[in-house]
Amino acid sequence: MNEQRRLSARIAAIAESATLKVDAKAKALQAEGRPVISYAAGEPDFATPAHIVEAALEAVRDPRNHRYTPAAGLPDLREAVAAKTLRDSGLEVGANQVVVTNGGKQAVYQAFQVLLDEGDEVLVPTPYWTTYPEAIKLAGGRQVDVFAGSDQGYLVTVDQLEAARTDRTKVLLFVSPSNPTGAVHSAEQVREIGEWALEHGIWVVSDEIYQNLTYADDEGGTPPRAVSIVEAVPGLADRTILVNGVAKTYAMTGWRVGWMVGPVDVIKGAANLQSHLTSNVSNISQRAAIAALTGPQEPVEEMRRAFDRRRRLIVAELSKIDGMSVPVPRGAFYVYPDVTGLLGRDWDGATPTTSLELADLMLEKAEVAAVPGEAFGPSGFLRFSYALGDEALLEGVQRLQRLFG
Template sequence: MADWQTLSDRVNRVEPSATLAVDTKAKAMKASGIDVIGFGAGEPNFPTPDYVVVAAAKACRDPRNHRYTPTPGLPPLREAIANKTLRDSGYEVDPAQVVVTNGGKQAVYEALQVLINHGDEVIIPAPYWTTYPQAVKLAGGTPVEVLGDAEHGFEPSVEALEAARTPRTKAIMVNSPTNPTGAVWSEETMRAVGEWAVEHHIWVLSDEIYEHLTYDGAKTAYIGAVVPEVRDQLIVLNGVAKTYAMTGWRVGWLIGPEPVAKAAAKLQGHMTSNVADVSQQAALTAVAGSLDAVAAMRVAFDKRRTAIVAALNAIPGVECRTPRGAFYAFADVRALLGHPVGPKGSVASSSADLAALLLDEGHVAAVPGEAFGAPGFLRFSYALADDDLDEGMRRFRQWVG
């Protein structure tokens, strides 16, 4: 490009998605004939439930579903999401508070776009989903990371949040069950965070996409239920992708105070207009139905969770806490850094280097902790077939030597 062909500062501030980068490279290696085991993308390997697919196929044949829908979503779907919120979260919302988005990622983007002005700060507990800080930057804000370490279950303390708060603090991101650690925040932590946000007039963005994937008796604590006072400053982010194995259908939503919902719909009207009608019909069938499908998937995920944690802890130099939610194992690999590893005796100075070596030499794809604000760790998604999980762990252990 010529000197005058500059790109916006806005896009230049944003870093590429590390999870998608790992997944893309792994798929490229597979396409070239290399047998790669991918633990990168957070995508259930199960098919979308049959009854959802049948409903979508029926919707495809109805010409009424070949048109634009209202920008904030089909009214029956918005109503179903409101009913689902009452069922799962335990409190009422009006369908007018719901905006259906093209996946959960668009819900995150829109929520920040309608809240954040240039220079506003958003507190993001780390480890965090890699998109959060980038979406804050795109809104002109400044992400402020607050680490919750492994010794404390990756949960942030209110004292740490308060130390990070400034007059520019506008919002905090909450995510439980958590990507990348699989941590499930306790009700006590959720209450403390909610009450702190209410006291200091801070918006709460609660990403609840993994709400139904919990294990060992852990339960998702919904901040809007635990601290009812926070609802006037709460935006819930969710979708069907993880619960119903519908990542490719691209249906998410946000729920917020009605002025926020109207602002998000106004923004979406100039971006993507609406979510595809057929995808919304499929989501309606999923959201309005039972949770039997996710219950079956949770059993399989639980088995894989046990297997991958045991396998990781059996590798010299690797430690992994047992996650209680989502479908990720977040392994501490700091003991492998700075020492020869692999058949070539390669030395990794960071977990990013280690992930690159593991992919290139061991043909195992994992996402480095740098992508999540936690250097020294690797994230392994166990949303893959059992045989692939076993083979990938075997390769990792063999590669370490």
């Protein structure tokens, strides 16, 4: 057999997750004893709150959880997700409109699988999370990038979306707060985009994984809500899939619990797919997720305040570097500076011309890892996650200040 045919063309075309790749490289260097500080992983550094862990320990001891359960999720968790969706997204749904997935990535994958046929176009506001393109391609869809740069706060407009729309456009991907930029659309902007999608009969896949991580302009102020597109435009509910999970809000990335919420027929299709793909999510993790959604929320607020403090620190310190333009993120836990002002200049004997080359230079010369903009769209940007300890966060930026000083 020809060696080039060992893998199917579909699988051979999948790109490795750039964020995980950079994080793995940083961890490998750390294992070798190098003092690398990594801003690569989108993962809270906090422990999962204790009451959630206790719920999991109780679940381990319960024989009911040692068996198969419904592929679409435990009934109690689907009810808890429905309640959260009403509370935070302003949409009343039944438990039969929820599928519990193995993390948010599976929810994203299944959302595009159930909506797209070969050649259907998906409008993707850019910069975008690195997994979206692969999920769209695997479903046979065609990604259409709609780029919003730092000059507009990484917020795409209706005029830009309309200019990209064709008769093949079926889905709009909407993400607010955004990974990688931390940008958050205002309630009015969300309403305008939602009304445009409704007018043109376009489906919306709305990734709300960071909806509980938003920040006020004034330190200590009340954070604004991340307004859901189905709350802003209720008429879109029949053409929208909401994607969410416990990973970011509750520091549960390793527990692998996400979900998708949508119209009954779409969710039924996703449940059928999941019944052949993975069956049920770990019952232990599901029980922990129930405790997360229905238990005390004070630990969530404590983590959010810590992220806000770190956000202010990293924006202030990165802004001291001549050549970095740093829009202030309003959500998630990322900052996404425009670094074009650092390119084409000599730095300790090297002259990077792309953000990929700049990221390599930072890792080699300063032992600081960040994800280059090529992972999320155009070159010229870097993503820094500030979901790491305060001391390491400051030390890493100070290394960059010395490198680019």
